[in-house]
Amino acid sequence: MAVIELAALPVIETDALVVGAGPTGLMAGLVLARRGVDVLVIDAKSGPTRESRALAVQARTVEIYDQLGLAEDMLAEAFEARSVQVGNSAAGVVAGLADAQGAATRYPGIHVFEQSRNEELLGEALAARAPVRWNTRLIAILDDGSEPGAQDGPAHAEALAEGPEGLVRIRARWCIGADGAGSAVRHAMGVGFQGVTDHATFYVADLRGVRGVPEETIAIRIGGGSLALLFPMGPGGHARIISMAPGPEVGQDEALAAARSELGITCADVDWFSTYRVHHRVASAFRKGQLFLAGDAAHVHSPVGGQGMNTGLQDAHNLANHLADIALGIAAPAAADAYEAERRPVAKRLVSVTDRLFGLVAGRSRGTARLRRLIAPLAGFAAPRVLASRLGSHVAGLLGQYRIRYGAADRAAVGGADRAVGLRLPEVGANAEALRRLSWQVHTYGAHVDHCDLPTAVDGPLDFGADPQGRLSAERAYLVRPDGFVAASLPVEDGAIGAGALRVALAANDLIPA
Template identity: 55%
Template sequence: MTTVRLHDLPTVDTDVLVVGAGPTGLMAGLVLQRRGVAAVVVDHKSGPTRESRALAVHARSMEIYDQLGLAETVLHRAYQATRLQVGASPRSPGPDITLLQVGATRFPGVQVFEQSRNEEVLSTALVAGGGDLRWRHRLIDLVDHTAQAGGRVEALLEHDGGLLRVRAHWCVGADGASSAVRRQLNLPFEGTTDEATFWVADVHDVRGVPEAAVNLRIGKSTFAVIFPMGPGGHTRLVALSHKDQVSQDEALAAADAEYGLTHGAVDWFSTYRVHHRVAARFRAGAVFLAGDAAHVHSPVGGQGMNTGLQDAHNLAVLLADVVQGRRDGAALDGYERERRPVALTLVNVTDRAFGVIGRRSPVPALLRRAMAVLGATAVPRVAKTRLGARLGGYLGQYRIRYRYVEDRPRWTQDPVVGRRLPPVGDNQQALRTMTWQLHCYGTGSPARPELPDWIEGPHHFGADEHGRLRRDRVYLVRPDQFVAASIPLQANNIDEAQLRLAMTAHHLSLG
């Protein structure tokens, strides 16, 4: 038997190794590549996913695609869901999702753009930009030596019967719910698994569903969420199964009978149980978890893929800042501090909801029917209120707020700090450079303080007609489009002391 020594293997050195080339891993790799950071993205699959799987792209994810210059590609190929409807009555068509979000985002509504297409768009952009994407590479071993002087994260990968050694400063585990990276770290994946069985099917020529609407249907013992995938009745059905083991024919026949549907050809069918789990940590040394490797929950709300895309965007720009010396290594703690609470909130909300409605027993069935009656009348009314706008923000995932510091210094005492920058004029186009910026809204032209040249601005925009961004402030904006600080203007001069305090808190280089 031939002994293979690790140091004799072909070796690749890089800044970041990304394990997993689903939407999360591809987003991380693309953002790193756009920021000029060397990264290797690997996956055991032979290419992008072919099944549709995750379906919805929400407003916040569209804003990220826009920053990467990919929004028009997605919009051109997506099918937009414009309404939320409870039940099937044409007299209760449900609220227009876009009206809940107009003015708050440039991309109102839900874009139905399945996972396979997201992976295709992201992988094409990554390779076109010179990114290093390697299919058929399976992770065998991962060891973090970065606590040692000059140490690296070292990965052993199997590909085409051979072995490859990758050495990186950091590793991102984006390899799904069964994450090999998470297992190598021995991190608990805490949570629960629902006992009920759900099924999902992508079906053509479905009749009995509203056009271009996300539709909730309540039956006597089950319920279904119906997503439009395209014209002519191309539909995604997600439903609580009427029994634990169910075949494709049984499931669709039951749905047809229960909800008054007819259907044609089936592209994809699968059954599953809903997991609500969050990794105990999102960071262990120089290794990070993102997407389904870090958190899983019900797919009914269409939030999972979007949360993973946003994990990757947050982490990749943070790693790029550290690699390029713009922030010190202590800033990396911010990833877990910011993104894990988002995952916990999402998992807790879906867990509680499924504890109420995700059962086949009589009491949950009664609750579902009561909710359906109430929802058919209440949802359109709520949509016209301020609460409706808030719900639109939660659905679009642009109401997320990060807490940067424990106390509340002056530069944090503005409601927009910790939130993604609201759209005003062409301010989001300015952020396509993916760097730190100073922004002014409806004010004069304050002088630029002495700052590193990679902090752009001050950029001047018109007044915010919604009053979210103030005339008497200069805003420090992060590369991921979140507002890092609100700095007072005094006689049109930037309060440099407050700006430096904010920069120090964000671990920015002051040189």
């Protein structure tokens, strides 16, 4: 066996190494590149994904695409699902999901845009700045940066990879593992991936000529022995079904026969069929040294609610902005700690909720089957009424992922009594255009500010006029992060932002003062 002399291998230096060029890795690479950070994205595959896997794009993800200038292209190709139909037949009442979200986001409803098309959209945007290195496989992490190095300056991670031209060492300030549920980066970190694998078998199929499902509607069919979700993918009955299989092993004909007899779902043709098991797992840590996990490498769960791809994209958006702040000298290295503190609780809540829902709808016991039969007519009756209520608006916001709140270690330091703190900034006036700068900003919404001693890296104060919905106070100034979340609420008195309050808020967010 040949001995590899590591010192003799070529070395690539970069700020960030991203392992995996799925939606999560591409989002991380694009945000870093857009903010002027040197990034290298590698993937063992020969090219982008062609299979149609995840397909639901939630409202918050479209808002992020808008910030990156990609929403218009995405919406031009997406198929919009504005409603939900719950029940056990085509006669179920349609509930208005878009209506429940409409006042809170410019992109209500669920946008059906397959994973492969998300990858194409993000990949083309990234290619102009940092093209993906395909056919390049991570071999090992040589140094995770968790121990102090001999070199001066920031800690680094070092990886060994194999590409078309042979072995290469990659030395990066950070390494992001976006390489899926079997993540090599996670294995190198040595962190656990706690959770369970459900014994039930599910199948997924892309169908043509489906009958009995209203246009632009996600249908949830509930039977005693089965449950199915149908996502519209285009006109003429083009839909995807995700359903429990009638047994542990199932073929296409048996599965679709059960869907027809149990749930009343028929189709003319099948484009694609596959079976799988559902996993509910969360990594015990999202960071070790200079290594980070995002997307499926950090958490996996059931497809209930169409949350998976969106959560990974938002992991990447969050992490890349924290790392860019550090790389650009805007924030101290401690700012990287915020990623795990903010995103791991999101993943844990998501896995917990989807696990409980999955247990309710997918259990094989006779009791669960009887419960499903009872729930079906009640759910069809209740769904439109719930979505039209205040509770429905809250649930719709969680589904759309725009109601996620990030907590601060010291809420008093950032004006946490203001309910806007920790939430994504609502759209008012032209503030969406300002957020496309991907910079730290101070906003006001009717408050007059003559002077504010801001660090040079913080834009503002920018006034967008009073918030007609009253979510943002006309007597406060808001410190807004590059990812669009409100980092602090600051008092405005006599045309000035309190210097002491500003100093405390900057320190709480690890920002480096001017």
